Amino acid sequence: MESASLSGVLSYTKLSGSSVPNSDHGFSRSIPRGRYVASASRHSSQRFGDVDKASSKALSISSSDSNTQNHSVLKGPNLSGGPIQKRNQNLQANCAVGVCTFPENVVESHHAHAAAEEKLGVLLLNLGGPETLNDVQPFLYNLFADPDIIRLPRLFKFLQRPLAKLISVLRAPKSKEGYAAIGGGSPLRKITDEQADALRMALEAKNVRANVYVGMRYWYPFTEEAIEQIKQDRITKLVVLPLYPQFSISTTGSSIRVLQRIFREDTYLSRLPISVILSWYQRQGYIRSMADLIEKELGKFANPEEVMIFFSAHGVPVSYVEDAGDPYKDQMEECIYLIMQELKARGIGNDHTLAYQSRVGPVQWLKPYTDEVLVEIGQKGIKSLLAVPISFVSEHIETLEEIDMEYKHLALESGIENWGRVPALGCTSSFITDLADAVVEALPSAKALSTSTDTAEEDEYDPLRYLVKLFFGSILAFALLLTPKVILAFRNHLI
Numbered sequence: 300m301e302s303a304s305l306s307g308v309l310s311y312t313k314l315s316g317s318s319v320p321n322s323d324h325g326f327s328r329s330i331p332r333g334r335y336v337a338s339a340s341r342h343s344s345q346r347f348g349d350v351d352k353a354s355s356k357a358l359s360i361s362s363s364d365s366n367t368q369n370h371s372v373l374k375g376p377n378l379s380g381g382p383i384q385k386r387n388q389n390l391q392a393n394c395a396v397g398v399c400t401f402p403e404n405v406v407e408s409h410h411a412h413a414a415a416e417e418k419l420g421v422l423l424l425n426l427g428g429p430e431t432l433n434d435v436q437p438f439l440y441n442l443f444a445d446p447d448i449i450r451l452p453r454l455f456k457f458l459q460r461p462l463a464k465l466i467s468v469l470r471a472p473k474s475k476e477g478y479a480a481i482g483g484g485s486p487l488r489k490i491t492d493e494q495a496d497a498l499r500m501a502l503e504a505k506n507v508r509a510n511v512y513v514g515m516r517y518w519y520p521f522t523e524e525a526i527e528q529i530k531q532d533r534i535t536k537l538v539v540l541p542l543y544p545q546f547s548i549s550t551t552g553s554s555i556r557v558l559q560r561i562f563r564e565d566t567y568l569s570r571l572p573i574s575v576i577l578s579w580y581q582r583q584g585y586i587r588s589m590a591d592l593i594e595k596e597l598g599k600f601a602n603p604e605e606v607m608i609f610f611s612a613h614g615v616p617v618s619y620v621e622d623a624g625d626p627y628k629d630q631m632e633e634c635i636y637l638i639m640q641e642l643k644a645r646g647i648g649n650d651h652t653l654a655y656q657s658r659v660g661p662v663q664w665l666k667p668y669t670d671e672v673l674v675e676i677g678q679k680g681i682k683s684l685l686a687v688p689i690s691f692v693s694e695h696i697e698t699l700e701e702i703d704m705e706y707k708h709l710a711l712e713s714g715i716e717n718w719g720r721v722p723a724l725g726c727t728s729s730f731i732t733d734l735a736d737a738v739v740e741a742l743p744s745a746k747a748l749s750t751s752t753d754t755a756e757e758d759e760y761d762p763l764r765y766l767v768k769l770f771f772g773s774i775l776a777f778a779l780l781l782t783p784k785v786i787l788a789f790r791n792h793l794i
Contacts, residue, residue, distance in 0.1 A: 417536060418510070418532065418536075419510070420538070421498065421512065421538045422522075422525055422529065422539045423494065423495055423512065423513050423540055423541075424516065424543075425516070425542045426515065426695075427487065427515030427516055427521075428517075429484055430518075430519075432475050434484070434518065435478060438518050439463075439474060440463050440467040443467055444459055445516070445517070447548055447556070450623075477700045477701075478700075480700050481700050485695050486695065487693055490693040490694060490695075490725060491693060493725075494692075494725070495511040495513050498734055501731050501732050502738060502739070504735075505735060509738070510532055512529060514554070522557050523557070526558070526561050537572070538575075538741045539558065539573060542693070543690070544585060544692065545578055545690060546577050546578040546630060548625045551577060570748070572746055574746075576738075579737055581633070582733055583733070586634075587729065589721075589724070590642050592724070593642060593687060593721055596685055597647065597649070597685060597719075600717060605682070606684065607683065608639075608651035608687060609652060609672075609673075609684050609685060609686050610635050610651060610687045611669045611689065611702060611706070612654075612656070613697060615627055617665060631653070631689065634689065654668060654669040656668070656702070670705075670706065676710075676713070676715065678714065682714070682716045682717060683716070684715050684718055685721065686718070687720075688720075688721065692723055693723050693725060694722070702720060
């Protein structure tokens with residue numbers, strides 16, 4: 300069938316070649332929506348029906364030399380040059396540092412009314428989080444139903460949702476304890492709304508009037524809702540800004556795939572000029588904002604020069620990096636290098652280290668692990684430590700509960716006597732101003748999407764092969780679901 304395609308190559312320097320697999324996205328939706336747009340005139344949220352759950356084509360990302368500077372459509376200040384050895388140094392043209400634009404196939408002029416008045420939109424993408432304890436289990440279901448979070452072999456793709464249901468039921472009790480400890484829900488939505496308001500005002504200060512929308516991946520307001528509001532507002536140019544400094548298949552990549560699915564099937568959206576900022580960890584404004592926060596917190600210690608700076612980043616499975624080419628690890632290491640270089644320029648030469656937190660499941664995740672490194676630091680006799688949540692720009696359960704409670708307790712038990720933690724950037728003025736600069740710099744590169752006939756999936760469909768896979772996969776699933784632990788978990792859940 301004729302459709303708007305988001306399956307073109309998204310080229311980006313510093314990203315190693317990766318292919319994001321197809322997916323079928325379903326959500327559990329049961330609570331009222333709230334505000335998800337910041338604009339000069341307020342918009343009330345409206346109910347948005349389920350989007351057709353068509354699978355999207357692969358998102359291809361390629362890389363180039365990390366030492367190349369200022370060859371981006373982002374004309375603003377970017378930093379590079381860290382001592383990182385990159386994988387798969389392949390460059391595919393179309394896109395460069397920080398901003399990606401989708402390829403254009405002789406697209407006709409945009410809607411006639413767009414010429415009369417340009418309406419700019421900025422879409423902030425974030426993870427989302429449960430706002431009440433009753434939201435925890437359906438939120439976890441949405442999270443684990445994402446094939447970019449749990450990557451099943453093609454033979455077992457049909458088990459994605461049953462497995463997500465199982466995991467969400469098993470993990471919900473422990474997760475509820477964590478959310479209860481920070482007040483009964485995630486503050487992520489409130490903070491992201493505040494960031495949207497702050498960004499809108501920062502753009503206005505630069506004489507750029509824009510509606511700023513919030514689209515969450517796994518909870519309200521969902522990305523689909525934000526896109527529906529963008530359509531209703533008749534936005535004529537859109538900048539997509541994921542609130543993840545570093546790119547990962549499981550964060551920015553997953554959210555972009557949702558956009559692929561939606562834009563491919565909608566004529567209006569397929570003609571909407573769009574620019575996607577894939578990552579922004581190198582921007583001077585971000586680096587300096589992080590250095591400012593670290594410098595301020597160091598000053599609270601009796602002997603700042605003795606403090607170990609402990610960067611804790613959210614982990615990803617090793618297979619994402621080694622098998623799928625996720626650039627997250629390389630970008631994280633370079634980001635920390637740039638921050639430390641900025642601190643050294645200010646005369647701050649503290650020792651530092653990096654570890655990865657929040658691992659789940661039996662698979663191997665990026666190492667070293669935060670909990671293990673904290674114990675080792677204590678054993679080495681280090682007494683003062685400053686924790687820096689490096690992959691988070693908003694406070695949420697990974698900072699407020701995992702770092703502030705679990706890791707702090709572990710650190711003090713391990714012999715560390717003086718503990719400090721750098722707050723998330725939130726609405727720090729220098730940070731928001733830099734995001735506004737990034738949006739302004741991305742606007743000229745916005746291009747409409749190409750349209751093409753998508754037949755690849757029909758070509759690959761083989762009814763006999765599908766039935767064979769379904770038969771043997773069902774036998775395995777049935778065996779797994781009959782294990783005593785699973786039966787007990789579901790019985791307790793139903794009771």
